[in-house]
Amino acid sequence: MARTKLDMISKEEEDMTAAYAAAGGNSEVLHNHEMSSLVVSGNKVLSANGTEGIVLEKKETEHGVDIKMTIKKGYKIPLPVHLCFGLIPKDGIQEIQMDFVAEEDSEVELIAHCTFPNAVKVIHKMDAKMVIGKNASVKYTETHFHGPHGGIQVLPKAYVKIEEGGNYSTNFSLISGRVGFLEFDYSVDAGKDSICEMVTKVYGKADDKIRILEKIALNGENARSVIKSRLAITDDAVSEFRGITEGHAAMARGHVDCMEVIQGNAKAEAVPIVRVDHPLAKVTHEAAIGCVDKKEVETLMARGLDEDDAIDIIVKGMLA
Numbered sequence: 001m002a003r004t005k006l007d008m009i010s011k012e013e014e015d016m017t018a019a020y021a022a023a024g025g026n027s028e029v030l031h032n033h034e035m036s037s038l039v040v041s042g043n044k045v046l047s048a049n050g051t052e053g054i055v056l057e058k059k060e061t062e063h064g065v066d067i068k069m070t071i072k073k074g075y076k077i078p079l080p081v082h083l084c085f086g087l088i089p090k091d092g093i094q095e096i097q098m099d100f101v102a103e104e105d106s107e108v109e110l111i112a113h114c115t116f117p118n119a120v121k122v123i124h125k126m127d128a129k130m131v132i133g134k135n136a137s138v139k140y141t142e143t144h145f146h147g148p149h150g151g152i153q154v155l156p157k158a159y160v161k162i163e164e165g166g167n168y169s170t171n172f173s174l175i176s177g178r179v180g181f182l183e184f185d186y187s188v189d190a191g192k193d194s195i196c197e198m199v200t201k202v203y204g205k206a207d208d209k210i211r212i213l214e215k216i217a218l219n220g221e222n223a224r225s226v227i228k229s230r231l232a233i234t235d236d237a238v239s240e241f242r243g244i245t246e247g248h249a250a251m252a253r254g255h256v257d258c259m260e261v262i263q264g265n266a267k268a269e270a271v272p273i274v275r276v277d278h279p280l281a282k283v284t285h286e287a288a289i290g291c292v293d294k295k296e297v298e299t300l301m302a303r304g305l306d307e308d309d310a311i312d313i314i315v316k317g318m319l320a
Helices: 005-022 027-031 294-301 307-319
Strands: 037-041 044-049 054-060 064-071 081-086 091-102 107-115 121-132 137-145 152-162 167-176 181-190 195-204 209-218 224-233 238-247 253-262 267-276 282-290
Touching: 005 037, 005 044, 005 081, 005 107, 037 064, 044 054, 081 091, 121 137, 121 167, 152 167, 152 195, 167 181, 167 307, 181 195, 181 224, 195 209, 195 238, 195 307, 209 224, 209 253, 224 238, 224 267, 224 307, 238 253, 238 282, 253 267, 267 282, 294 307
Parallel strands: 037 081, 064 091, 081 107, 091 121, 107 137, 121 152, 137 167, 152 181, 167 195, 181 209, 195 224, 209 238, 224 253, 238 267, 253 282
Antiparallel strands: 037 044, 054 064
């Protein structure tokens, strides 16, 4: 008997739900109508649920979905908003355009899981524009799960504007499965009395390639920021990190902190860049590249693990 379109969508929803759980998400939240959620598979919106204080618009395109999300003025969203993006097939393209606004005095937490468990020839692009309004607060956590093949290009790009008194923190994690090719490009314009924290954690193996570019311009008086990068690479993986913080206003304070761990034939480059053109601004940095502690590896091997598994546990512990 031929499967109907509804049957195929239901199967796709089941697959995406399973992939979401594999990526570390709690799949029950995707079916909880008291919580806002959005599930996108390729260029299909499989489910969307909004709650009071959130305006959610979506439009399916040839290769992805255009999304506009607004947190209305003064609303403190009590429960996290869950987002699920991914592709189940081995090949394909997913392009996500995100237009996000947190209006004045609003507050929200966004939790995104991006999952590509079978990727052999997949491209995932995310192009986001975000505005954090006056005294608004946004926390954004993004976790990726890629499977074992490494045949994926992940190209996230974002421009974030934080208005006076706004607070924005983001945590990007890609430590499950192969990275493939990652090119991460985030730029932040931080206004007066704003706070920005950016954390990136990536674990590259085999011939994975990782490029991280994060830039924060402290354009407002008393703006504060931290860029924190934790990269681990092994085998023949390659990583490049650029963390840029610019102090352009009185009492602006910023810090760039990069730590990379390498094993095997991996090659790592870390370049923290600080620029200051106001005499009352201050920006600092630190960077370190090294190998896994030999004594820690030997301790785990003495408990029955082989060397590769011991290193894997130590690295994942650091990234966690």
